[in-house]
Amino acid sequence: MKLMTIIALAACLQAPAGAADGVQRGATLEGITEYRLENGLRVLLAPDQSRPTVTTNIVYQVGSRHENYGETGMAHLLEHLLFRPSQKFSGKDGAPTPLELLNSIGARFNGSTWYDRTSYHATFPASAGNLARMLELEADRMRGAALARDDLWNPATGKGEMTVVRNEFEMAESDPLRVTGERVRAVAYDWHNYGKAAIGTRSDIEQVEVERLRAFYQRYYQPDNAVLVVAGQFEEQAALRQVQQAFGALPRPARVLAPTYTVEPVQDGERSVTVRRSGGVQLVSAGYHVAPAAHSDGAALEILLRILSDAPGGRLHQGLVATGLASKLQVVDSATREPGFLQLGAVVGKDAALEPAQDALLRVLEGMRAQPVTEAEVARARQQLLKSFEQAANDTTRLSLALTDAVAAGDWRLFFLQRERIAKVDAAAVQAVAEKYFKPSNRTLGRFIPTEQADRVTVPTDTGLAAALQDYHGRPALRQGEAFEATPAAIEGRLERLALANGMQAALLAKTTKGGAVHAVFKLRLGSQASLQDRAEVGPMAAALLAMGTQSRSRQQLRDALDALQASVSFQGGVDSVTVSVQTVREALPAVLELVAEQLQKPAYPEQEFLQYRRERVARTEQAAGEPQALAGNAVQRLLNPFPPGHPLHVPALPDSAAAQQAVTLQQVRDFHRQHYGAQDASVAVVGDFDAAHLKARLAALFGNWRAAQPYVRMARAYQAAPGARVQVETPDKANSVLLAAYPLAMRDDDAAFPALLMANYMLGGGAMRSRLADRIRQQDGLSYAVNAQLMVPARDSAGLWLATAMSAPHNSAKVEAALLEELGRAAQQGFTQAELDAAKRAWGQARQVARNADAGLAGMLSEYLALGRTMEFDRALEARVAALTVAEVNQAAARLPGAGAGLALVKAGDFRPSMLAQRVQGSADVHP
CATH class of the missing domain: 3.30.830.10 (Metalloenzyme, LuxS/M16 peptidase-like)
Structure with a gap:
């Protein structure tokens, strides 16, 4: 959903109405109330009693836009490090680490970094205790991050989070379409940081100094630069007291944040870039500078993008996909706080001519003066966008996350204001922005063509947001649902x-x-x-x-x-x-x-x-x-x-x-x-x-009377023993490699040993970023951005499969394989501890509770259970069997895993050519401050 990515300058809070000591009450809009603590932290509370979960989402108004020379990727690297041990959550003397705490409450969580913000969100079962622990964690991450040098990179061991982030960078570099989009953006910008990828450049990731990282953290991770959203099943005043207890003691910083002031010069002619690397398809993409997300042009631009790119009636779809010139479209709308950039492209077959698709793309985008927008097109696009807004508003978890980009662009209320703006947009407004921005002189494409007469676009910077919000009161809050805990x-x-x-x-x-x-x-x-x-x-x-x-x-x-x-x-x-x-x-x-x-x-x-x-x-x-x-x-x-x-x-x-x-x-x-x-x-x-x-x-x-001519006869999925094969697949010019380890199991999910093996795999590689494999290969060795293990056991056929997956740089693939086999052997031979099992039981149980409270997923499960003849008694019994497991039973089941690799199928895919491995090792030399 697209914005929901909209918005702009911050608006002043309403006159304070006392809510609690040290807390000012601000705006209330459609069931959401804003509060401000004395230290500057803004808090948005959105109670919803219909689902027994709570989502916390803390948004720091810092992203790649705020990075100085040599600091690219720093905001993203810092996001990673805040999942490492901190002062209170150190992993020592009985204290959990952040990942251990998140897993212990069954949270679904993540962090993300973009141009204008960094955010951390988690959804977990509703309880005062769980909320208190989550708030304590976020308050400690705000001011108590350790940012230890060894967590970043240890020159003695060659391990740390830097190498994990570098592997994420390598994954992105393996996608030629993504790389092309980044190059188009880089060519379009001369000075502004929006021209740089949020993940940063490889050299800055590798060479970042921990002292600069700490200074960046101290500057931006402060209460007055953050917005905390708490949404879900809670009592508002009790939750507010918990927030005040967790964050209220943090001091308001003495420093004053200077606003970013770099303004991109007006583009003075067509620009072009060509990317040449391995890939299976072609891409032609055109990008244009546009107004900030919160500008009044933003709503018309959203409508215009739908008119252009929607399938099947969109103009680009009709002009390129329907005619066979392209297989699909690519649209990147990174709505931003300051003047931004749109990219619209077409994916073309590898052996097809690219020029006809390029000509058709530009003919549609820059020919709208001759083919004006119609009211029917606007009405259709408006309906689609408004539906997206309403669906987000109906789901409190989704709404709490949608507010992220609104906060980043200026004010959380802009999520709702944009809906009203979209509802009022007419064809004349859409036509005006099309003619205003989609001009050759404002375009960046795959080639450079001089122009005799410049036709430049001055992109507005003043959004007029304060005036627009002054008399805006939103709509009545949606009717609330009942409190139903999906046990x-x-x-x-x-x-x-x-x-x-x-x-x-x-x-x-x-x-x-x-x-x-x-x-x-x-x-x-x-x-x-x-x-x-x-x-x-x-x-x-x-x-x-x-x-x-x-x-x-x-x-x-x-x-x-x-x-x-x-x-x-x-x-x-x-x-x-x-x-x-x-x-x-x-x-x-x-x-x-x-x-x-x-x-x-x-x-x-x-x-x-x-x-x-x-x-x-x-x-x-x-x-x-x-x-x-x-x-x-x-x-x-x-x-x-x-x-x-x-x-x-x-x-x-x-x-x-x-x-x-x-x-x-x-x-x-x-x-x-x-x-x-x-x-x-x-x-x-x-x-x-x-x-x-x-x-x-x-x-x-x-x-009730609809029948198929051919009867349904279920096909059994057969068990196939692992051949113990080692397969290496060469993928030239790919900066990332993949390792898969597969081991078939003759098992169904009603077998007596299934619960124990389920827990063994959960501790080995199934937990969210917290497991034996993740601790070793990602957290300790810093070799992989993504490593996990899955246990896939069917209900009807004894044809289960254990599968481990790990991403890494090709020259680290052998190290990843060795670590994986070592951890497999340790689990099979030595088993797990009682403490590990207790934590896994709690995390697994609460994660299932969160999953059952998602109505779409619950409907899918119930539909499948009908065919299996199952009731929810199966879930109750499985959870009871897991709760009753002993560590001896789990370790006995762990012995069924493939040990140190016997009978294990191992497949690697990447660019393993000796010359490329040597080049990458040299380019990633372990030289670091």
Whole structure:
């Protein structure tokens, strides 16, 4: 969702109304109230009793825009280091580290850095204790970060967070489309820091001095430069007291932050850049300087971007994708506090001519004076954007995160103000910004062309925000939902199950939700091995094209109807199943179900849409065929896949997949639907705000008599023993490499040993950034940005799989492999400790609690349980079995893991050529201040 990324200069708080000692009450808008502590910390409280979770989101108004010469990437590096031990959370004398605390309360968490801000958010089960611990952690990270030299980089061991961040940089450098976008931005800016990638440059990442990093931290990580958002199930005044207790003692800093004042000069002609490196597709991209996010032009620009890039009716889609000149579009809208930059591009096949796509791109963007914007285009785009705002407002967690960019751009209330601005935009305003900014002299492209007469754009800097907010009061707060804690017992007690006349099963969980939100998940099960033979690529296309039009509605008409109903519908399909995910509101649910039934039962499968989608799918596969992660994953699947060519579950090589996709015909897609689609083996789960009696009647009328011509016969997934193979895949010119370690297990999720092995894997590599593998390879050795282990055990077939994944620089791949095998051997031979198991049980249990309270995920699980004949008793029993586990039982299960590598399939993908390894080692020499 795009902004929600909008906004601008900070507005003054309302006259204080005493809320507590040392706290001033500020603006209240649509259920959110602002407070300010004496030390300058701003606090936004958004209580929501409908879901038993709390989200904290602290936004520091510092990002890559604030970095000086030689400091690029410093804000992002600091974000990483704040997950390292701090003063209170040191990991010593019984104190947890930040990661241990986050995992112990089952939090879903992350940090992110952008041009204008750095943020840290976490969602966890609602309780006063959990909130107090989270606030204590954030207050300590604000002023108590250790920033130890060894945490950054230890020259004696060659380890530290610097090498982890450098590996993240290398991952980005392996994506040629992302690199091209960064180069376009760099050429477009002469002086402003928006021209630099937020992750920084390699040399600054490697050579940063810890003293400069500490000074940066001391300057910006202060109460008066932060906004804390607390959203979810809590009592407002009690939460405010907890905030005051955690943060109130922090002093207001004596320093005064100087505003950034560099203004980018007006661009005086077309600019160009060409990137040459390995890749599977081409890209042509045009970028333009535009006003700050909070400027009054921002709303019209948002509408304009939708008019240009939306599928299928957008002008760029029609001019490039629909005509076959491009396989897909690329749009980058990094709305910023100061004058910003838009990029619009087209992805073109590797062997196609690039010039026709470039000509068409510029003809659409810079030819809008001759082809003015229509009111119908504006109305459609407006409806789409307003739907996005309403969906975010209905989900308190999502809303708390959407406020991040509003804070960064100037004021959290701009999230709501932008909605009102968008609602009022007309065609004349959109036409004006198109002509104002989309000019050749304001463009950066893939080549340089001199111009005799400069036609320059002066981008406004004054947003006029204070005046716009002066009399703005927002809308009434949304109706609140009931307090419902999604425990297995509570779900089972509320759940209603039924079967339709044709055998389709349904599970209904009705509850009052914020804004009347409701989620539904349909699962259709299709065909048999015989009927699906040689159709592995036909099934996914038949599912994807369901959204492209019906016998009575075009693709655009479907999109417009769903937007008007504040609904989102998505289709995901494989060869033997289709999943339909639905999000809408109570009042619109009956009409949305009518549309879903129409799409499922009466698709048009128009030829033009089929050809467009086939091109895009082939292009995605061809692009993946040069990427380390995709190639490694494909190699592992092929090693462990026992099915022969032609079998529906066979895994071909990526080039063969692309050829098979290209060979699919429209008639095959239509025949597949006619033969295999029906609901007698389908299931649906609905969770949220709905009238149960009316819903049951509608489901019966729409789906109760729909049957497939071909019966469904489930295909068993076979167990294939690991061959103990070592496979190395060369991916030239890629700065990042991937290591996959796979080990099949003859196990189902109802086996007696499953809970113990589940906990063993959780401690080994399943925890969020906190596990044996993460502690060793990421935290201690600093070799990988992403390392984890997954235990994938099915419900019906004894065909489980343990899989470990690690990213690294190619020259570090051997070190990563050695560390992985060492930790595997230690876990299998020595097992785990009681303390590790206790912490894992708590974290795993609370994480499941958070997951069940996400209605979309719960609907998906309930739909799958219908086919399995399961109730929530399975979850209750599993959690009880985990709670009762002893460390001896877990260590006995850990012995089933592949030890130091026996029988383990190891696949590496990267650029391992000796010359490139030597070059990278030399470029990353362990020389550091």
